[in-house]
Amino acid sequence: MFTIRFFLEHRESGEAVIRKAKAGQTVLEVALNNKIDINHDCGGICSCSTCHIYVTKGNHHIEGKSRKEQHYIERLKNKNENSRLSCQCLLREDIGEIEVVIPVKVPGN
Ligand code: FES
Structure with missing residues (x-):
């Protein structure tokens, strides 16, 4: 089980803490199940x-990127080394903490 902290990029507030997120779910599913809006x-x-x-913390608790995911990430203007597609972030059988930043929308992404 995991504790996942969600932050909004460039905002002081907006942190949401989800406890007891289970392996086998994606980060997107955890977010949507807890009324955290991710497109x-x-x-x-x-x-x-x-x-x-x-994913700024706990990346080792998440399954690695597929080539297809990497392909879509490469097209993003605001990608960095922590970029992931949340629907592909499958939680492993493990225990720990994960931190996620939801980026501000960038035109053309
Ligand atoms: S929702 Fe389209 S790639 Fe994740």
């Missing part, structure tokens, strides 16, 4: 990049 235009099938997040 997901393709419905979570790794065919867009609207669910972009930064």
Whole structure:
């Protein structure tokens, strides 16, 4: 089980803490199940990049990137080394803490 902290980029407030997130869920599913809004235009099938997040802590608790996910991340203007697509961030069987930053929307992404 995990504690996941969600932050909004460039905002002091807006932190949401989700405790007891379970393995086998994606970060997107955890967010949506807890009324945290992350865009997901393709419905979570790794065919867009609207669910972009930064995983700033606990990346080792999440399954690695597929080539398809990496392909969509490469197209983002605001990507960095922490970029992931939240619908592809499957939580591993583990215990720990994860921190996620939800980026500000960038035109053209
Ligand atoms: S919702 Fe489209 S890639 Fe995640």
